[in-house]
Amino acid sequence: xxxxxxxxxxxxxxxxxxxxxxxxxxxxxxxxxxxxxxxxxxxxxxxxxxxxxxxxxxxxxxxxxxxxxxxxxxxxxxxxxxxxxxxxxxxxxxxxxxxxxxxxxxxxxxxxxxxxxxxxxxxxxxxxxxxxxxxxxxxxxxxxxxxxxxxxxxxxxxxxxxxxxxxxxxxxxxxxxxxxxxxxxxxxxxxxxxxxxxxxxxxxxxxxxxxxxxxxxxxxxxxxxxxxxxxxxxxxxxxxxxxxxxxxxxxxxxxxxxxxxxxxxxxxxxxxxxxxxxxxxxxxxxxxxxxxxxxxxxxxxxxxxxxxx
Amino acid sequence: xxxxxxxxxxxxxxxxxxxxxxxxxxxxxxxxxxxxxxxxxxxxxxxxxxxxxxxxxxxxxxxxxxxxxxxxxxxxxxxxxxxxxxxxxxxxxxxxxxxxxxxxxxxxxxxxxxxxxxxxxxxxxxxxxxxxxxxxxxxxxxxxxxxxxxxxxxxxxxxxxxxxxxxxxxxxxxxxxxxxxxxxxxxxxxxxxxxxxxxxxxxxxxxxxxxxxxxxxxxxxxxxxxxxxxxxxxxxxxxxxxxxxxxxxxxxxxxxxxxxxxxxxxxxxxxxxxxxxxxxxxxxxxxxxxxxxxxxxxxxxxxxxxxxxxxxxxxxxx
Numbered sequence: 001x002x003x004x005x006x007x008x009x010x011x012x013x014x015x016x017x018x019x020x021x022x023x024x025x026x027x028x029x030x031x032x033x034x035x036x037x038x039x040x041x042x043x044x045x046x047x048x049x050x051x052x053x054x055x056x057x058x059x060x061x062x063x064x065x066x067x068x069x070x071x072x073x074x075x076x077x078x079x080x081x082x083x084x085x086x087x088x089x090x091x092x093x094x095x096x097x098x099x100x101x102x103x104x105x106x107x108x109x110x111x112x113x114x115x116x117x118x119x120x121x122x123x124x125x126x127x128x129x130x131x132x133x134x135x136x137x138x139x140x141x142x143x144x145x146x147x148x149x150x151x152x153x154x155x156x157x158x159x160x161x162x163x164x165x166x167x168x169x170x171x172x173x174x175x176x177x178x179x180x181x182x183x184x185x186x187x188x189x190x191x192x193x194x195x196x197x198x199x200x201x202x203x204x205x206x207x208x209x210x211x212x213x214x215x216x217x218x219x220x221x222x223x224x225x226x227x228x229x230x231x232x233x234x235x236x237x238x239x240x241x242x243x244x245x246x247x248x249x250x251x252x253x254x255x256x257x258x259x260x261x262x263x264x265x266x267x268x269x270x271x272x273x274x275x276x277x278x279x280x281x282x283x284x285x286x287x288x289x290x291x292x293x294x295x296x297x298x299x300x301x302x303x304x305x306x307x308x309x
Numbered sequence: 310x311x312x313x314x315x316x317x318x319x320x321x322x323x324x325x326x327x328x329x330x331x332x333x334x335x336x337x338x339x340x341x342x343x344x345x346x347x348x349x350x351x352x353x354x355x356x357x358x359x360x361x362x363x364x365x366x367x368x369x370x371x372x373x374x375x376x377x378x379x380x381x382x383x384x385x386x387x388x389x390x391x392x393x394x395x396x397x398x399x400x401x402x403x404x405x406x407x408x409x410x411x412x413x414x415x416x417x418x419x420x421x422x423x424x425x426x427x428x429x430x431x432x433x434x435x436x437x438x439x440x441x442x443x444x445x446x447x448x449x450x451x452x453x454x455x456x457x458x459x460x461x462x463x464x465x466x467x468x469x470x471x472x473x474x475x476x477x478x479x480x481x482x483x484x485x486x487x488x489x490x491x492x493x494x495x496x497x498x499x500x501x502x503x504x505x506x507x508x509x510x511x512x513x514x515x516x517x518x519x520x521x522x523x524x525x526x527x528x529x530x531x532x533x534x535x536x537x538x539x540x541x542x543x544x545x546x547x548x549x550x551x552x553x554x555x556x557x558x559x560x561x562x563x564x565x566x567x568x569x570x571x572x573x574x575x576x577x578x579x580x581x582x583x584x585x586x587x588x589x590x591x592x593x594x595x596x597x598x599x600x601x602x603x604x605x606x607x608x609x610x611x612x613x614x615x616x617x618x619x620x621x622x623x624x625x626x627x
Contacts, residue, residue, distance in 0.1 A: 045624075051450045054622035077452040087443030091324055100319065103312040104451040145447060 002065065004029045004078075004153050004185035005050065009059035012045050012209075019045045021209040022059065027185045029152065032175050034200035034217075035189040042209035043189040044084060047157050050187075051081050063153055077105075080151035082159065086142025090131035094122060094141045097130060098148060105149040112148065120144045121170075135162030143174070154178060155187045160195055172199050227286035228266060230257045233279040241276045242269070255281075313457060317465030321431060327469075330427040331476060337420050338480045342413060342488045349408050349489075358404045362395045369395075390501045397499060397507040409492055411512045413485025418516075420477055421523040425530050426555065428470035432534040433551035435462050436618070438544035445623055455619045463535055463614075470531055478520060500585075518585075526579040529603060530555055532610045533575070539614040566590055578602045 003026035012020040020042040027033045035043045048054045050061050052068050052075075061068045066075035088097045095113070102108040117126050120140040125133065133141065139162055146154060154175075160168045178184040179201075190196050196203050197217055205212040232238045235252050242250050242259065247269070251258040261269060266283060273280055321327055369392050373385065380388075398405060436459075439445035449455060498515035501507055534551035541547040558576035565571045572578070572591040578599040583589050 048622075048624060053446060053449060054624050055620070073452040073454065076450060079450065081450050083446045083450070085443065086447065088447065089320060089444055090442070092319070096319065096323070100316045101447070101451065103316055104453055 003027060004064060005187065006062040006065075007046075007050070007059070008062075010046065010049060010056065010061060011058035012042075012049060012054065013057045019209050020049070023206070023209070023211050024059075025204055025211065025214070027153075027187055029185050030179050030183045031201045032179050032186040032188065032199055034196040034203035035187065035206055036193065036196050036203050037189075037191065037206035039191055041191075041206045043191075043206060044157055045209075046206070047081070047083060047155055047187075047189060050155060051079060051083065052076060053083060077149075078151055079153045079155060080146035080149065081155040081157075082139075082142045082146050083155075083157050085161065086138055086145070088130050088138070088141065088145070091129065093129055094126045094133070094137075094144075097141065098126075098145060101145050101148055108149055116144045116148055119147070119174075136164060136167050139163055139167070139171075143171070147178075151184070153185045153187070157189050158191075159188055160190065160192070168195070175199060226260065226263065228259060228261045228269075229282075229284045229286060230259075230269070230273065230280060231255055231282040231284075232257065232273065233281070237276060238273055238278045241272055241278065245269070245272055310457060310461065313453065313461035314464050314468070317435070317461050318468065321435075321465060321469055327431070330430075330473070334420065334423055334427070334473060334476055335480050337423055338417055338477065338484050341417060341420065342481075342484045345408060345413065345416065346488050359399060362399055362405070366392050366395045390507075393501065393507050394499055397509075401509075403497060403499070403509070408485070408489040409494075409496070410482050410486035410489060411494055411496070411516060413489060414478060414481040415498075415512075415516045415519055417477060417481035417485070418519040418523055420481075421474070421520070421527065424470065424473040424477055425523075425527045426552070427473055428466065428527060429530050429534040429551045429555055430548050431469050432466040432531045433538045433547040434544045435466055435535070436538040437541050437547035440542040440623075441544045449623060456615060459539075459615060459618045463532075466531055466535055467528075470527055474520065474524065474527075478516075519582075522581045522585070525581050525603065529575060529579050529606065532607060536610040536614045539618050562590055572598070573602060575602070575606050 005025070005027040007023060007025040007027075010020055010023040011018060023042075023046060025033075035046065037043050045054070049056050050063075050068065052072050056069060061075075063075040063078050066078075068075045088094075089100070092100070095117070098113050098117070102113055117123055120143050122137065122140045122144065125137055130138065130141065139159065143156075143159075146156070156175075159171060163171060175186050175188070179186050188196070188199060200217050202214055202216050204214045230238065232255055235255050235257060238257055239250055239252060242248075242257065247259055247261070249259060263285065266285065270280055270283060369388050373380075373388055373392075397403070436445075439448060448458065494512060496512055497509040498512050499507055499509050500515075530551075533554060534547070537551050537554075538544075538547045541550070558574075559580070562571055562574055562577045565574075566577075569591060572594050577590045577594070581596065581599060583594075584596045584599070589595075
């Protein structure tokens with residue numbers, strides 16, 4: 001399948017300092033792709049180059065095969081985006097803002113505007129002036145303008161800024177729906193690891209403008225052993241039960257047992273414990289999170305960079 | 310393209326500021342009519358206009374005869390022109406223009422200063438404000454080339470200026486008509502050429518030419534404000550600089566008027582009425598010269614705007 005977005009050797013130099021340095025990525029239709037990196041890593045600069053807001057020093061960005069530099073209109077037609085904060089015209093209503101953008105694309109009627117307003121859940125406030133909106137409402141309106149023309153590539157820069165936990169969850173569901181049901185290639189950037197873990201299928205870790213690693217997040221190894229903690233009332237009995245079913249590498253601290261087990265084995269272990277009269281209060285799997293991986297791959301370097309500046 | 314211009318119009322006319330400008334212009338017209346009306350009442354006399362003109366000419370002639378050599382040359386020319394005009398009226402049976410809708414519309418052309426001011430503010434704001442608010446980012450990620458957006462914005466600035474001119478002229482004609490009466494269309498306008506000979510032209514043509522010549526100045530000011538708007542990211546700074554140029558420009562030319570290079574300054578050329586009535590800022594300047602200078606500036610302003618806007622990196626902090 002051809003990539004929805006193809007980034008090759010993308011470089012942006014400001015003065016003599018490379019802000020983005022020979023970055024190459026392929027983003028497929030139907031996936032949620034994350035750009036993860038500390039602040040100043042070059043995420044926003046990359047996104048600005050992808051949508052043609054700033055010039056490209058070297059390399060190229062192709063959207064469905066169209067070069068953003070030489071075929072701007074053809075390429076950007078497929079893109080919906082929010083770059084940093086979704087700043088719109090405050091003296092207009094949300095609806096009038098959307099009408100402005102609708103006029104700049106072909107074939108967006110009133111029906112489509114109404115549909116997208118319902119989708120982002122802004123029906124009650126859409127005729128109020130944007131200056132009365134909360135940050136969360138502005139984000140919703142931002143998402144609406146980005147989706148108005150049914151883009152097949154959706155680029156969101158720090159989309160969870162200003163959203164409350166419920167709003168973040170809703171956004172996550174929206175993005176998942178767009179990717180899975182409509183085959184949209186979704187690209188989000190963030191410096192928040194846990195958020196990316198929950199939202200994305202794949203994450204590119206970027207540091208100092210360079211690609212460090214592309215990591216698959218979802219379907220994370222169900223068969224692979226991970227660290228699991230059981231909190232029980234009787235640690236001794238529990239330990240014996242686990243030993244009987246072949247789990248000998250168990251670490252006990254107080255009422256908590258820590259062992260390595262595959263995700264698929266957890267229910268079975270729990271059943272056995274309960275069968276032997278052990279009360280289980282909590283089970284926590286300590287997956288090696290993206291955070292661990294992130295800190296592993298960027299960890300030392302980040303400190304060094306911070307000190308050198 | 311029409312859609313883009315429509316969008317820009319929405320952004321202009323949905324702002325309160327725009328309507329305040331419109332209201333101020335209307336108020337200025339009404340105030341001017343009231344003042345003119347008051348002044349004409351205090352002058353009102355009952356003698357016939359022929360006698361009045363004859364008397365006036367006698368007085369003027371006496372002044373010239375008695376103290377002619379003490380007066381500066383320009384004042385002497387002025388007095389002589391006035392005598393010629395009065396005599397022309399007596400010879401051709403044309404009574405002096407009394408206040409009418411047409412005459413007032415013509416005088417109200419002096420309020421083009423306000424139109425220019427308001428149009429300059431809107432033009433200076435139209436791009437810079439998109440940068441200062443950050444809205445430019447969502448505007449430039451549409452399937453529309455930047456040059457088209459620039460053109461639409463310039464067109465919208467000019468359309469706004471045009472709307473103000475129409476408002477001024479229509480308001481002046483209506484208010485003038487209500488206060489002074491709607492007649493006066495048939496009264497010809499008299500003017501003196503550079504050698505002091507008197508000619509006449511239809512009133513309507515005169516009103517049109519007055520507004521037309523002021524429009525040249527307006528067009529240049531809007532264009533330079535527009536360029537400043539492209540160059541600066543702060544709308545308040547762009548507005549401030551445009552207004553500074555508007556007010557300081559002509560003063561600067563006057564101060565420097567004894568240097569010959571001053572004729573290449575934009576503001577020495579924007580007022581084309583200097584060739585119709587009165588003398589040019591610098592001797593030897595001709596209408597053709599000014600038109601060429603204006604055209605060159607016009608092209609430069611547009612090239613600078615276009616090069617800057619289409620290539621600019623739209624990056625963080627505004």
